Amino acid sequence: MKLLTGNSNKNLSFKISKFLKTKLVHSSIKKFSDGEIYIEINENIRGNSIFIVQSVSSPANDNLMELLLCIDALKRSSAKNITAVIPYFGYARQDRKVAPRTSISAKLVSNLITKAGADRVVTVDLHAGQIQGFFDLPVDNLFATPIFARHIKKNIKQRKNLICVSPDVGGVERTRALARKLDIGIAIIDKRRPSPGKSQVMNVIGNVKNKKCIIIDDIIDSGGTIVNAAQALINRGANEVHVYITHGVLSGAAVDKIKKSSIKNLVITDTIDNSGKLKKAKNIEILSISNLLGEAIKRISNSTSVSDLFK
């Protein structure tokens, strides 16, 4: 088994390689002056099982292309099998036609990864579980929920008035999973999107008065969903709002919005490399997903159960 990293999140790849006590495959990823990507694997990998770690995060198009070219290079170098480890699976939010004459990017990206030559995909908190069905390959969708549950149990001492909140109807399953682990109830926010990138809270289903709210979501992008959700909960009498989100996309002014918001603390994982971006954001914390990914890679290599990780 060998591990290769793309450029999107080298810090995470180094941590995974440390966990697995294995060196990263020696490779060069360069760009021509017109922006085309050039990949070379600088060591023999014939007959090896290769895990390529690459998030489809910003710049999403470059990082996606880099992933596809890496898979292609591995295939042409006679790797025995190739697992695309995609901690953040970008383009997943367009998973159905939301209006006539629109594309389904999640399906297109799945086709591209398959066509490039991947034999298996490992990812974390897919935007929608059904995206696994867009592949005719095994897809292991890992969850950050156990990491979040551990952090909550360690850091929020008074858990009597705790409630888990889903920021939209789509996130209810994820919210239930966390609430079950913490043995607490849930509330649901009825969110609408009047236009792309804008979000509006219509209603809060459930009583949040005098409660400590834990919002859980898969993605924080512009921050609009979470900042509005937190304010709606405070307006309805919540005492404090803690937020746990797997993928910190954090585009545009998201970090500033979070800093100025009523959110007590935001916890994200390192599926996307945000080092450097969050230096002065005191209410944002990053938990590493590296051991979870490392353990999953180990189990896949040894053909042992990945789902047992979540029991």
Ligand code: R5P
């Ligand atoms: C939407 O369904 C996702 O789960 C996130 O809630 C959404 O992508 C967050 O976007 P933003 O931070 O731009 O509101």
